[in-house]
Amino acid sequence: MFRKDLRAELRTRYAVSSILLFALASVALVSFALRGEALTPRQHAALVWVVVFFAAATGLARAFVQEADAGTELLLRQAAPPEAVWLGKLAFNAALLAAVEAVVFPVYSGLMYAAVERPWELGAVAALGAVAISGCTTILGAMVARARSRASVFALTALPILLPALLLLVQASAPAFGAGGAAGGGREAAMAVVSYTGILMVLSWLLFPAVWEE
Amino acid sequence: MRMVLGIWMAAVIGAAFFWSPPLRGLGEAGRIFYFHVPCAWVGTVAFLCAAYAGVRFLGSRDLGWDSSSAAAAQVGFLFTFLATVSGAVWAQEAWGRWWNWDPRQTAILMVLLIYGAYFALRSSIESAERRASISAAYSIIAMAAAIFLVFVAPRLPGLDTLHPSPVLPGNDPERGIEPRILMVLLAALAGFTGLFVWMWRIQTRVDRLLLRREQNR
Numbered sequence: 001m002f003r004k005d006l007r008a009e010l011r012t013r014y015a016v017s018s019i020l021l022f023a024l025a026s027v028a029l030v031s032f033a034l035r036g037e038a039l040t041p042r043q044h045a046a047l048v049w050v051v052v053f054f055a056a057a058t059g060l061a062r063a064f065v066q067e068a069d070a071g072t073e074l075l076l077r078q079a080a081p082p083e084a085v086w087l088g089k090l091a092f093n094a095a096l097l098a099a100v101e102a103v104v105f106p107v108y109s110g111l112m113y114a115a116v117e118r119p120w121e122l123g124a125v126a127a128l129g130a131v132a133i134s135g136c137t138t139i140l141g142a143m144v145a146r147a148r149s150r151a152s153v154f155a156l157t158a159l160p161i162l163l164p165a166l167l168l169l170v171q172a173s174a175p176a177f178g179a180g181g182a183a184g185g186g187r188e189a190a191m192a193v194v195s196y197t198g199i200l201m202v203l204s205w206l207l208f209p210a211v212w213e214e
Numbered sequence: 215m216r217m218v219l220g221i222w223m224a225a226v227i228g229a230a231f232f233w234s235p236p237l238r239g240l241g242e243a244g245r246i247f248y249f250h251v252p253c254a255w256v257g258t259v260a261f262l263c264a265a266y267a268g269v270r271f272l273g274s275r276d277l278g279w280d281s282s283s284a285a286a287a288q289v290g291f292l293f294t295f296l297a298t299v300s301g302a303v304w305a306q307e308a309w310g311r312w313w314n315w316d317p318r319q320t321a322i323l324m325v326l327l328i329y330g331a332y333f334a335l336r337s338s339i340e341s342a343e344r345r346a347s348i349s350a351a352y353s354i355i356a357m358a359a360a361i362f363l364v365f366v367a368p369r370l371p372g373l374d375t376l377h378p379s380p381v382l383p384g385n386d387p388e389r390g391i392e393p394r395i396l397m398v399l400l401a402a403l404a405g406f407t408g409l410f411v412w413m414w415r416i417q418t419r420v421d422r423l424l425l426r427r428e429q430n431r
Contacts, residue, residue: 139355143348147338157335157352160328161359164367192366199358207351210272 001088041177093134260290268350
């Protein structure tokens with residue numbers, strides 16, 4: 001499943017380029033609007049995750065929407081058990097988002113003069129974020145593939161579900177921008193992201209067959 | 215049921231204003247507490263009921279359960295909204311601002327957004343069966359997010375809340391809770407829960423009729 005999506009994506013590069021362009025445009029907009037103003041580590045963390053969230057909201061529904069548009073849903077239902085479909089799409093979304101983050105984070109810290117004190121820590125939180133965001137929203141993609149005005153409904157349904165994870169990710173990544181003691185609790189916040197994402201992923205795993213099958 | 219509920223709620227309102235002593239440290243305005251806390255409580259219970267009905271639907275594929283789930287979410291949305299508004303009124307009176315971005319206020323706003331998204335999702339799917347199974351799944355996921363927002367998020371380190379914890383005011387470690395305050399609060403909780411059940415049943419009947427009309431068309 002994952003390999004099929006990856007091959008399809010590599011052929012067109014539609015999803016990755018649209019998400020990436022969107023993210024880079026928002027980073028450029030933010031940096032132009034603020035023009036190098038000194039921000040606190042927490043503000044940096046908040047801005048970069050807002051950019052990642054909106055980029056994800058524009059592109060992550062595509063994994064299922066493209067199946068619905070191409071009329072391949074039925075075939076996929078025959079070919080693979082629902083759990084495999086969910087896991088494959090989840091892995092693909094996470095890889096896609098990680099690739100986007102790998103570009104967005106360095107560009108952001110370059111354009112915004114955000115000195116990253118502990119890059120490896122930020123990298124770990126970013127990877128966690130990619131898994132968390134796709135873990136919470138993959139099932140929503142399957143839901144909105146059946147709905148009208150999918151893009152807006154996806155953003156609408158994903159935001160409140162993702163919000164707890166995003167708030168925690170901001171808290172977890174702030175120390176990496178050099179907060180020191182003021183915005184401590186990064187490790188606790190990262191653990192909370194893991195537990196929240198874990199709960200939602202278990203629920204998605206259980207509920208996916210009901211959403212996916214006719 | 216209606217008669218009992220009417221008399222009970224009238225008694226609760228009377229007791230909250232005339233029988234209960236003023237809440238310590240909160241003054242006369244603190245009486246809003248008898249309505250704010252039960253609204254928040256009913257909002258939470260309603261969303262649990264919506265998720266429960268969703269689980270029942272997924273188990274039975276009976277569309278009646280879907281109507282029941284949607285009805286619980288609708289009534290719950292109303293009560294959560296009332297809890298938000300009464301909380302804002304209280305915040306203005308006690309803290310001088312309608313909105314403080316207190317973690318609990320933020321959490322309840324997010325819960326309202328979650329259910330707003332639930333209604334948007336419902337209205338965007340045409341087929342009744344498909345709508346039912348997708349909304350059931352969303353209501354269960356939404357409940358997990360709502361529980362996290364309401365119970366876990368305000369207790370995370372680094373987030374200071376203005377809300378008392380435990381939430382009972384007048385809770386003196388030496389003398390315990392003033393018995394009259396506790397009695398009125400418990401009566402209000404029972405009354406609001408009864409009110410919710412009554413409204414939920416009516417709304418379920420309405421939703422089932424709408425479903426039948428949709429199917430006959």
